[in-house]
Amino acid sequence: EPEVTQTPSHQVTQMGQEVILRCVPISNHLYFYWYRQILGQKVEFLVSFYNNEISEKSEIFDDQFSVERPDGSNFTLKIRSTKLEDSAMYFCASSEGTVRQKLFFGSGTQLSVL
Amino acid sequence: AQSVTQPDIHITVSEGASLELRCNYSYGATPYLFWYVQSPGQGLQLLLKYFSGDTLVQGIKGFEAEFKRSQSSFNLRKPSVHWSDAAEYFCAVGPPNDYKLSFGAGTTVTVRA
Numbered sequence: 001e002p003e004v005t006q007t008p009s010h011q012v013t014q015m016g017q018e019v020i021l022r023c024v025p026i027s028n029h030l031y032f033y034w035y036r037q038i039l040g041q042k043v044e045f046l047v048s049f050y051n052n053e054i055s056e057k058s059e060i061f062d063d064q065f066s067v068e069r070p071d072g073s074n075f076t077l078k079i080r081s082t083k084l085e086d087s088a089m090y091f092c093a094s095s096e097g098t099v100r101q102k103l104f105f106g107s108g109t110q111l112s113v114l
Numbered sequence: 115a116q117s118v119t120q121p122d123i124h125i126t127v128s129e130g131a132s133l134e135l136r137c138n139y140s141y142g143a144t145p146y147l148f149w150y151v152q153s154p155g156q157g158l159q160l161l162l163k164y165f166s167g168d169t170l171v172q173g174i175k176g177f178e179a180e181f182k183r184s185q186s187s188f189n190l191r192k193p194s195v196h197w198s199d200a201a202e203y204f205c206a207v208g209p210p211n212d213y214k215l216s217f218g219a220g221t222t223v224t225v226r227a
Contacts, residue, residue, distance in 0.1 A: 004157070031213065033213055035215075041219070042216075042217050042218065042219050042220070043158070043204060043206075043215075043217040043220075044217070045213075045214050045215055045216070048212055048213060048214060055212060056212055056214050058214075091157060091158065093157075093158075093213065095213060098210075098211055098212065098213070099146050099163075099165070099208060099209075099210060099211070099212070099213055100165065102160055103213050104157075105150075105157035105158040105159070106157050107155065107156055107157040108157060
């Protein structure tokens, strides 16, 4: 089965630093997503991205967050100035279409903000 | 607003026994419902989904789920559990046009020999 690839698997950063989480979605997919899961809490939707623009975003996805598809294969999530509460597992996901097509998740990047 | 409740945080089941995981949802329109499984170090894998039609849906790995609109439930079942089914299971609900999913808190399943 095709896979969504996320790098790195673990990222440690200092509070206030910028961090970029990288994802390689499945090659023919058109819809891209970021979710996160803070330890002990629910998986939360952050943002969806289609046709090179944000389709939907949650309240969590404030001005500190941005997404980009810089080169047609990668999909990145940038946190401009990290806070302690940004520590979480971040999941990238992609699908060929909308909800009638299967959503594939990556294995996640564990972000620790110190 | 959409939301999902999974009442059971942790379930322990013997290998070969049946398993049922509960899920209750809140959604204003016809829900799109999903069950995902997460093994340690892995991403979320889709087990099954419900959009419309037959309320009993079959998924991978021998799982099935039944949609009951009157009870706002979408419970997951497996008749005979294998040790490899030990994992965390998430129920999710979303709109028809986007994977803006709301997840439950998850149920951890432990399988004892």
